[in-house]
Structure formats: C-alpha cells, structure tokens
C-alpha cells in the first residue's frame with residue numbers, strides 16, 4: 231500500500247469525533263482535500279505542544295474567521311525568503327530541507343495535528359529556528375495569510391491523490407489553487423510538487439503547464455531554493471512497491 235492509502239481511507243466520510251474544532255466543522259460544509267483524523271497526542275508531545283505552539287504555531291482559522299495576513303519578519307524575527315509547504319505530514323522533508331537551507335524561513339501547513347506535533351517535537355529537540363507551523367487548510371493560508379509576490383517557493387509533496395473519479399474535485403492541485411500559488415509566488419519563485427501517483431502526476435503537470443504565470447523548469451536550473459528532498463517513510467514504501475516518483479517544478483515568470 232502506498233503512503234496515501236495509509237494516511238487516508240477512501241469510502242464514506244468518517245469524521246473523527248472528540249478532537250474537532252469549529253474550523254474542522256466548518257470544513258465539513260465544503261469540499262476540501264483532506265478529512266479530519268483523530269489527533270490524540272502522547273503526554274510528551276502534548277507537553278512540547280503546550281510549551282512551543284504559542285510561539286511557533288498558528289491556526290489558519292478561528293471558527294469562520296480566517297487568520298489575518300502573516301507578518302513573517304516579526305514571527306521569524308528576521309527578514310528572509312519564505313517557503314510555504316502545504317500538507318507537511320509528520321514533517322520529515324520539512325525538517326531536513328529547513329536544516330539544509332538555514333537562510334530560508336519555512337512555513338509548514340498541515341491539518342493533521344499529530345503530524346504537526348511530531349514535527350514540533352523534532353524542531354524542539356534539534357533547536358531548529360527557521361520553521362513555523364500553521365494548522366489548517368493550505369488554501370486558506372494562501373488566500374488570507376500571504377499576499378501577492380510574497381513566497382519564494384511553494385512545496386507540495388505527496389498530496390493525497392484522491393484516486394476515485396468522483397473524488398477528483400477534492401485534489402489540492404486544481405487550476406484555482408495553482409493560480410493562487412502563482413499569484414503568491416514572487417517572480418522567479420518556484421512551485422515544487424512530487425507525487426508517486428501516475429495519474430495525479432499527469433493532472434498536476436497539465437494544470438501547472440496551463441497556468442500562464444508558470445514556466446516548467448528542470449531541477450538543474452538556477453533556482454532560488456533547493457529541490458533536493460529526503461526520502462520519506464511513505465515514499466520509501468512507495469519505492470519499495472515500485473511506484474515511480476514524479477517531481478514537477480515551475481518557476482513564476484519575471
């Protein structure tokens with residue numbers, strides 16, 4: 231089974247109870263690229279969360295109210311190019327890439343609290359200073375928390391492929407989201423997507439190529455961020471069963 235099969239079950243919507251926030255309930259009313267999962271933390275994770283979240287974490291919404299535009303210079307305590315990663319999962323790539331590029335500031339978005347808690351604990355343990363976390367929908371974050379031309383890169387690694395035709399509308403990388411990403415990237419900024427799902431890869435390639443502000447580039451070009459990803463646990467599994475990983479890169483036209 232590939233990583234996405236593990237992260238999400240298909241079939242009728244099963245919303246986890248008990249850990250829902252008003253934001254979760256709000257999302258049930260519209261089509262999103264994710265489903266709510268149970269998010270119980272271990273006592274150690276919860277303690278780290280309580281200690282560090284107020285400083286390095288934010289919610290994308292408070293009920294129906296989206297968070298205001300982000301002042302990244304204040305949040306990170308410096309002015310540096312900003313990278314947004316949508317759907318960071320447990321943050322394996324986020325952490326490795328942020329450590330490899332300490333001159334970049336990384337905002338990692340995820341709806342899955344347990345994933346964020348795992349990343350938060352690693353950030354705490356390893357004293358990483360250039361990652362901030364947002365819990366919520368990456369589309370909300372793009373729409374409300376960032377302005378035009380503000381991002382140096384947007385990373386989307388192994389987005390849920392929603393393989394059934396009737397679920398395709400749930401896919402994150404659609405023309406509207408890619409247009410929003412193109413708007414939020416600064417000229418020369420990069421959209422980096424990776425997937426092990428062949429049909430989703432084709433869909434993403436078509437959608438990205440159709441966006442007039444984006445130009446497809448190769449990994450060896452003169453890019454403002456590294457496109458070297460570590461192999462995640464899920465990807466390791468995918469490679470094991472023989473699915474090829476497709477890397478897709480675009481640059482925003484200057």
Ligand SMILES: C[S@@+](CC[C@H](N)C(=O)[O-])C[C@H]1O[C@@H](n2cnc3c(N)ncnc32)[C@H](O)[C@@H]1O
Nearest residue numbers: 234263264317318319340341367368387388462
């Ligand atoms: C298959 S996992 C991949 C996780 C990670 N990028 C990796 O490579 O291991 C996809 C993740 O995207 C998250 N996700 C899906 N839609 C999202 C959205 N609109 N905003 C934020 N996170 C989202 C899911 O909760 C899930 O954890």
